[in-house]
Amino acid sequence: SYDDAAPAELADRRVLTVSSFFKRAKRLDLFFAAAARLNEQLGGVAFRLVGDLDLHRLELLCRMNGLPRSAVEPIGRSHDVRTHYLASSVFALTSEIEGQPMTLLEAAAHGVPQVAFAIAGLED
Secondary structure, three states: OOOOOOOOOOOEEEEEEEEOOOOOOOOOOHHHHHHHHHHHHOOOOEEEOOOOOOOHHHHHHHHOOOOOOOOOOEEEEEOHHHHHHOOOEEEEEEOOOOOOOOHHHHHHHHOOOEOOOOOOOOOO
């Protein structure tokens, strides 16, 4: 639902990504690498993943990047993504190929700042 509800709070240190572990172009490996660096620099940041998950791969990516598993909140598939946008302070998109990603539009509709690679179409 994209009604006129209040925008996201932005106060929590929660980074959201809505993606799929099963599509290589989504580059969740880069999400975990960036998450580990951010966690090391700031601490107390929660990383929430919404979408198709592979929990074994999630554990592996945490270990490979030195990211504490406790910093990652694997949500899995959700029909209530609105709740997750509203509970986030930043939205991260690590895809290396995109057309017009709905997730960036959804994050913007909820007032959540977005971080993404500089690839064709995303700046628009």
